[in-house]
Amino acid sequence: MTVKANPTSSSVEDYVKTIYGYTEWQDKPINSSQLAARLGVANSSVSEMVRKLKDSGLVDHQPYGSIRLTEKGLALALSMVRRHRLLETYLAQELGYRWDQVHDEAETLEHAVSDTFIERLSAKLGHPVRDPHGDPIPGPDGRIELPSAHRLAELDSGHRGQIIRISDENPSLLRYLDDERIELDAAVEVVGRRPFGGALVVRFGAGEASRELDVSDEVGSALWVSDTAVHQGCALR
Structure with missing residues (x-):
């Protein structure tokens, strides 16, 4: 309805x-x-x-x-x-x-x-x-299914998953993620955190194409990660 x-x-x-x-x-x-x-x-x-x-x-x-x-x-x-x-x-x-x-x-x-x-x-x-x-x-009947996910900034070292949601509250942040080639369905692994409250170190991608980036708390709070494979849908930008 x-x-x-x-x-x-x-x-x-x-x-x-x-x-x-x-x-x-x-x-x-x-x-x-x-x-x-x-x-x-x-x-x-x-x-x-x-x-x-x-x-x-x-x-x-x-x-x-x-x-x-x-x-x-x-x-x-x-x-x-x-x-x-x-x-x-x-x-x-x-x-x-x-x-x-x-x-x-x-x-x-x-x-x-x-x-x-x-x-x-x-x-x-x-x-x-x-x-x-x-x-x-x-759905047209009002049903909605929220996948189980957590903010990247809240995850412990060693956590692996996929990006299943990216907050759209800040257009400038979305443009930054574009420049860094961070997008939906990307594989992620939390490597650790820099000393003295520094940035979160995250590995994006898999295999030889993977790369490590320092992720600020603002960026980490905008990226939501799941342990499981996500459904297919629109991932265009």
Whole structure:
């Protein structure tokens, strides 16, 4: 079942999608200050909108407490996430956008297209299961499967796996990863850490093509690694 807000309620869609995005890869709920920072708006604006979301049955919230999506709010959020990630995939796969360019374009388009367009777009793309950054794409019924993964920065020496997700929060970081040829599905091994709190040393690739790089905490926190082989999907940039 696809749940969609009134087409004029793009701000509502943005709010529930942002609340979901904050908690997708962690259990910690979001609060008003964090929501305001993510959306780039004033705390007073968030407080007013959260009241509206609560009145509409989209969130649970107590004064000064965390903000949690209700079942209705989660359904709307996953519908918007599906739209956004399918559009990102289309922009990268069919229109040649780089992976650091697709987010802002998809943010605009996701409010304008119909449900019919989204389902036809999914069919044209072969029903992909992840977007260009490795984030899973919810199904039309709202189901989503998150792979087991950990931030590279949190892994111990000797850990081996594959990069299955790369955070898209910082376009400049994505361009840096492009320059360093670090991409989805790359094999990684944590070699160790430089002395006195230095950079994490990571081996990327396998065999003769492998190479070691010093990875900062910011980069290591943007790369998510799994122990198991990942599903196939869009890995274009």
